[in-house]
Amino acid sequence: MDRRKKIGYALTMFGGICWAFSGACGQFLFQNRGLSSDWLVAVRLTLAGLILTVYSLLRWRGNVLSIFRSAKSVAGIVVFALFGMAMCQYSFFRSIELSNAATATTLQYTGLVLVMLWLALWDRRLPHRSEILAVVCAMAGAFLLATHGDPSQLVLSDKALFWCMMGAISFAVYSVQPREMIVQYGTMPITGIGMLIGGIVLCAVFKPWHVVGQWDIVTVSGLMYITVFGTICAFCCYLEGVRRIGAAKGSILAAIEPVASAVLSVVWLGVPLGGMDMSGIALIVAAMVLLAKDKGHETDKNIEKA
Structure with a gap:
C-alpha cells in the first residue's frame, strides 16, 4: 500500500473518532446543560465555516474565488451545503437528542x-x-436497533427513527456528491464554504441568537470541542481521506465512529446498551467490513485518476 493510501486511511479513521467524541459531547450538553440540537448545529456550523473559509481565503484565495465563477460549482456547493453538510449535521444531532449517541451514530452509517x-x-x-450480504447485515442491524427484534414495537420513537434515516441519506450525499469539487478546489475551501452556507441557512431557520441552556466552563469547553475537533478536524480529515481512498472505503473506515460512540455511551454517559443493541451495532459494523474487503469498486479507481 502506498503512502498516499495509508495517510488516507489514517485521516478517515481519525475523523471518525473525532465525530464519536463530538456526538458524545452533544448528548452530554443536551442532557446536562439544556442545549438543543437546533441551537447547537446552527452555531457550530456557522463558527466552523467562518473559521475555515477565512483560513482558505488567506491561503488559497484563487481556489475559493474560482468556485463562484462557475454556475455549475455554485450549484454544487449549495447542494452540498444544504443536503450534505447542514442536513447531515442537523439530523445527526437531532437523532442524538431524541435517542442516544451510539444508536444515532450507528444508524447513520x-x-x-x-x-x-x-x-x-x-x-x-x-x-x-x-455487497448484497452487507446490505442484509446493515438492514438487520438497523432492525434490531429500532425494534429489539419485535417488529410490532419500536424501541425508538417515530421522530428518532425518522431523523436517523435522514442522517443515513444525507451521509450518503455527503460522502459522494462533493468529491469532484474537492479534487478541483481543495478539501478546506469546499468544507468551509459548505459549512458556512449551511450554518447561515440554519441560523435563519432556528434563530440561535436566542441563547438556551446552562452556561459554564464545561458548556463552553464542550461547544469548542464540537466546533474545532468534532467539526473542522473531523470533516476535513474525513473528506481528505475520501479524496485519497474513495467514497466507498472512506465511508467504511469511518465506521470506527459507531464503535467508539458505543464505548463512550456506556463508559462516559451511562447509556444502557442491551444485547439487541450490541448485536445491531455488530451487524452494521460487519456490513462495513464486508464492503471494505470487496475489491470491485471500479468507480473509485476511475475517480482517483481524474
Whole structure:
C-alpha cells in the first residue's frame, strides 16, 4: 500500500473518532446543560465555516474565488451545503437528542448501503455478493436497533427513527456528491464554504441568537470541542481521506465512529446498551467490513485518476 493510501486511511479513521467524541459531547450538553440540537448545529456550523473559509481565503484565495465563477460549482456547493453538510449535521444531532449517541451514530452509517448502490448504478452493474450480504447485515442491524427484534414495537420513537434515516441519506450525499469539487478546489475551501452556507441557512431557520441552556466552563469547553475537533478536524480529515481512498472505503473506515460512540455511551454517559443493541451495532459494523474487503469498486479507481 502506498503512502498516499495509508495517510488516507489514517485521516478517515481519525475523523471518525473525532465525530464519536463530538456526538458524545452533544448528548452530554443536551442532557446536562439544556442545549438543543437546533441551537447547537446552527452555531457550530456557522463558527466552523467562518473559521475555515477565512483560513482558505488567506491561503488559497484563487481556489475559493474560482468556485463562484462557475454556475455549475455554485450549484454544487449549495447542494452540498444544504443536503450534505447542514442536513447531515442537523439530523445527526437531532437523532442524538431524541435517542442516544451510539444508536444515532450507528444508524447513520446505514447510509453506506446507499453509497454502495449509487456506485453500482454509476458502474452500471449489479451489486456483488459481498455487497448484497452487507446490505442484509446493515438492514438487520438497523432492525434490531429500532425494534429489539419485535417488529410490532419500536424501541425508538417515530421522530428518532425518522431523523436517523435522514442522517443515513444525507451521509450518503455527503460522502459522494462533493468529491469532484474537492479534487478541483481543495478539501478546506469546499468544507468551509459548505459549512458556512449551511450554518447561515440554519441560523435563519432556528434563530440561535436566542441563547438556551446552562452556561459554564464545561458548556463552553464542550461547544469548542464540537466546533474545532468534532467539526473542522473531523470533516476535513474525513473528506481528505475520501479524496485519497474513495467514497466507498472512506465511508467504511469511518465506521470506527459507531464503535467508539458505543464505548463512550456506556463508559462516559451511562447509556444502557442491551444485547439487541450490541448485536445491531455488530451487524452494521460487519456490513462495513464486508464492503471494505470487496475489491470491485471500479468507480473509485476511475475517480482517483481524474
